[in-house]
Amino acid sequence: MAQTSRIAGFRSMSVAERRHAVANQTALEDEVFDQVDADAFGPEQAANLSENVFGVFSLPLGTATNFTINGTDVLVPMATEEASVIAAASNAARIARPAGGFHTSSTAPIMQAQVQLLGVADPHAARSRLLERQDEIIDLANAQDPKLVEVGGGVKGLQVRIVEAKSETYVLVHLLVDVRDAMGANAVNTMAEAASDTIAAIAEGRALLRILTNKADLRLSRARAVFDKELLGGGEVIDNILHAYELAAADPYRAATHNKGIMNGISAVVLATGNDTRAVEAGAHSHAVVDGRYTSLSTFEKNAAGDLVGTLEMPMPVGLVGGATKVHPAARAALQIAEVKSAADLAELIVAAGLAQNLAALRVLATEGVQRGHMSLHAKNLAVSAGATDEEAAVIVDRLIAEKAFRFDRVQAILTELRTGVR
Ligand code: MEV
Numbered sequence: 064m065a066q067t068s069r070i071a072g073f074r075s076m077s078v079a080e081r082r083h084a085v086a087n088q089t090a091l092e093d094e095v096f097d098q099v100d101a102d103a104f105g106p107e108q109a110a111n112l113s114e115n116v117f118g119v120f121s122l123p124l125g126t127a128t129n130f131t132i133n134g135t136d137v138l139v140p141m142a143t144e145e146a147s148v149i150a151a152a153s154n155a156a157r158i159a160r161p162a163g164g165f166h167t168s169s170t171a172p173i174m175q176a177q178v179q180l181l182g183v184a185d186p187h188a189a190r191s192r193l194l195e196r197q198d199e200i201i202d203l204a205n206a207q208d209p210k211l212v213e214v215g216g217g218v219k220g221l222q223v224r225i226v227e228a229k230s231e232t233y234v235l236v237h238l239l240v241d242v243r244d245a246m247g248a249n250a251v252n253t254m255a256e257a258a259s260d261t262i263a264a265i266a267e268g269r270a271l272l273r274i275l276t277n278k279a280d281l282r283l284s285r286a287r288a289v290f291d292k293e294l295l296g297g298g299e300v301i302d303n304i305l306h307a308y309e310l311a312a313a314d315p316y317r318a319a320t321h322n323k324g325i326m327n328g329i330s331a332v333v334l335a336t337g338n339d340t341r342a343v344e345a346g347a348h349s350h351a352v353v354d355g356r357y358t359s360l361s362t363f364e365k366n367a368a369g370d371l372v373g374t375l376e377m378p379m380p381v382g383l384v385g386g387a388t389k390v391h392p393a394a395r396a397a398l399q400i401a402e403v404k405s406a407a408d409l410a411e412l413i414v415a416a417g418l419a420q421n422l423a424a425l426r427v428l429a430t431e432g433v434q435r436g437h438m439s440l441h442a443k444n445l446a447v448s449a450g451a452t453d454e455e456a457a458v459i460v461d462r463l464i465a466e467k468a469f470r471f472d473r474v475q476a477i478l479t480e481l482r483t484g485v486r
Pocket of ligand 1: 320321322323327424425428433
């Protein structure tokens, strides 16, 4: 655990000072940051992860502050190209602190593999035959991964579904696998491939696809937080945030943007820790469909004291072992900074970040709107690209906002004026 995730003045520190502050809070050595330097992961290392590699694509990596999860302060590593995301998560986490921060929980880490069966003459009877012999199928699948079984994982059950499709009725066998601290794709795919001949023989059909489902609805993580009324800006702001939420709950067009705000936080932590962003995104959006309609992944309510309460529950198939989590040095550093001990710890950290991000976006939307913040960042970028120092940039940003003119020629004119005193 971090001694405190409230690091005074973190935003205005230099990179070296930030590294030192994070190392201090987490009892890591400053050298942990060698892993995030450019030469720690060059094209040679990258070529072990992908193909036809000619370079490395870098992104900003930072940490959100102010997070308390289940009574423990934590730093939340985030990799994102989007301005304001890390600041917004930190801000929402600060608003959740008076009521104890985020409270989280998870289901067991159950991933599912599907085996698709074709040409089954009697799908309902085949389903019964498969379930009668499930122990045999489970043993066969478990034999593929004795290490996983040894640590308490492995296949925990079988489900058989019958799906009417365009050209025929498919029988689908789901292997429900506890993958412990892995993301689990490799484990479940291996099991599905190994068990598919036996499954096909029992069903008297032909096995075709043997692959996990990214609708990981048996591997859910949840976060809940109470957001302080005063820090949010009062009762009217809460009522407006609730209107924003209700629109997302009712309207798929708004829900997609609302959920995108959640994913700003989720994907940033998933990426920073070397996990599979696409798997998490596929799981999220499939989970956002309820009774056939796409809706909000989160909920917001007012509690008895008039504070705002948010919850988020979604599939979170992330791991600490395998894939880039172990191979990518920056991912290793991120996991050390987050101080997570299990895949469930990481999953819950990620969902807490998603809820924080969501609240931060709704608060801005329900008050001043997003453009003010975006435009001041845009103004800062313009000023820096015109060669302004930090002090000059601050003056230029204020002037552009006051003039509502975000043009490069104005930036140059103001900069000349600041340097020569001539208007
Ligand atoms: C922008 O990246 C995310 C938001 O659009 C989310 C939302 O509208 O809730 C601000």
